[in-house]
Amino acid sequence: MPHQVTLKEVAARAGVSYQTVSKVLNKQIQVSKETEERIRQAVEALGYRPNLIARNMRQQRTRLIGYSWQPAPPDQGNAILDLFLQSMAQAAEGAGYHLLCFPHRSEGDVIAAYRDLIETHRVDGFVISSVEFDDERVRFLRQQNFPFVAFGRSNPEWDFPCVDVDGADGMRQVVEHLLHLGHRQIAALAWPEDSRVGQNRMEGYRAALQAAGIAPRPEWIQRGPGVVDFGQAATARLLDLPAGQRPSAIVAFNDIMAIGAMRAAETRGLRVGADVAITGFDDHPMVQYLRPSLTSVRQPVWEIGQRVMMMLLDVLDDRLPQTACVLIPPRLIVRQSSGGPIT
């Protein structure tokens, strides 16, 4: 661990008293432009970073938690946003906090919005979601030592507080349900290999098949973007396989790919749920109204929102080691598309 630069060292280098540096940095007094500039230069030269938790204790907090999210594609909608925001806002309010929602920026300057909010002292902490490998938000907030909690995991070697759905467990439940119905040839509509969430779900798919003594054929694993067209095209390829290799069940890594899969099956004149089983993931509120209704995996969104916010409040109050990560299992919802009862 690098040497922690102290306020005393900054004061010595700037040629002012400890009290002056402290008050200027905490904006408790105004000093001449020259003095302020000397302090600023000393801070920069020494790489001084204030202990934020201690500073929060001294300063008035904003009692605001920043949150931003990537807009859902217009043809999909966001299945969890409403409940996730309500849950977090409710948990925050109990402790006198509120959510500050800020707009998502395009790839290039994702970090700029976070930096702005930190530098203008707008928020006490952040919640981030849709976390990926090498996530630049995680990298930045860890560098800044700024409080945050993630809904989702990132690189295994990075320690930071997070809550995540156990996607491997969800996919295991799906595959075991299909095995129980007698399926042995089970294909997957998956995301590209660099998807963090996709990798997690793939683990569950492989583990459940392995436990049943089944080695999936390479062509059973179709990877692509999580959209209807890919789901439809990939399923058409799967249904073109020779009889002995053709899957009798297809598990999609999200509901939208499952909708594409259902279209491909219908196009062949196959009855989904009877001739071929198809499952989704996320349990979008509307997939129960599809014909046939879609078997899917539901994330416990309310619980996730509560846990994320309680964890962040713990971090802000210094009650939690900043490395805890909580996994929550999702729940399989069996419907007609995998042969479930007609409702």
Place this chain on the structure above:
Amino acid sequence: MPHQVTLKEVAARAGVSYQTVSKVLNKQIQVSKETEERIRQAVEALGYRPNLIARNMRQQRTRLIGYSWQPAPPDQGNAILDLFLQSMAQAAEGAGYHLLCFPHRSEGDVIAAYRDLIETHRVDGFVISSVEFDDERVRFLRQQNFPFVAFGRSNPEWDFPCVDVDGADGMRQVVEHLLHLGHRQIAALAWPEDSRVGQNRMEGYRAALQAAGIAPRPEWIQRGPGVVDFGQAATARLLDLPAGQRPSAIVAFNDIMAIGAMRAAETRGLRVGADVAITGFDDHPMVQYLRPSLTSVRQPVWEIGQRVMMMLLDVLDDRLPQTACVLIPPRLIVRQSSGGPIT
């Protein structure tokens, strides 16, 4: 217009100087408990209300806009929340503002959350949505003279700034589309009569039929809650009418009732889109995936979010008379359920 009580009158009644009252009310000095209490009593007795815009000019603004919304029923999801929040947050950020999201409270104490945020100086203004007749939020915020803009109208005699979708125009587009296809017997799945949004949509239904010289039969108008079960039961009743009275088209006031209507038609062995036309309203992102895909009416959510926020920023900067109301027309999306092309 009632006499506007001045700070001078408050000072005279409290027996302190003008400056003292001003500084105490703006929290710039602390005085004895007794003095504070005398001032509080004078404020109350005279009904003094500070000019908020002037106060904002003097005080530092919070640069936060409060927003809360009723959670969607779990089986429906919120079709517009993601885009509405993104749009408002983006428009706000351009002016240095952010959204403060606070949790919805149950019917009894809806106002308490607004009062708390005003009294603790957490926000500069509010956006409210899902506005109804006699809406208590509108009543309260007008009484408080606190800046807000509504997405939705309320009582016609109440003047306040708002942006609304022209639901009458949307329903007119739906009915004219069906008339154009040759339908003459067009029924409606509507909300109870006290629904503000429902009344607006009903106007469009009636006006379009009237313009075509059609007087709707009373039994064509089915009123009930906007849920699947009601849509299904009401459609079953409509399909039970004798041949000369039975509707050939059913317009639902939301997508969820239309889904119920489709189920009722399927149960009778009718082909939706060919034997009976069914339409929805809201264009939920997922209704394009129903079989048949659902004809619906799409609200210009991004534009609404932008207009709402720009209007509120104008109110905060005193650039707008607080009575403007903007109506935005929605857009008909024709799909298979009303006989549109198969996609």
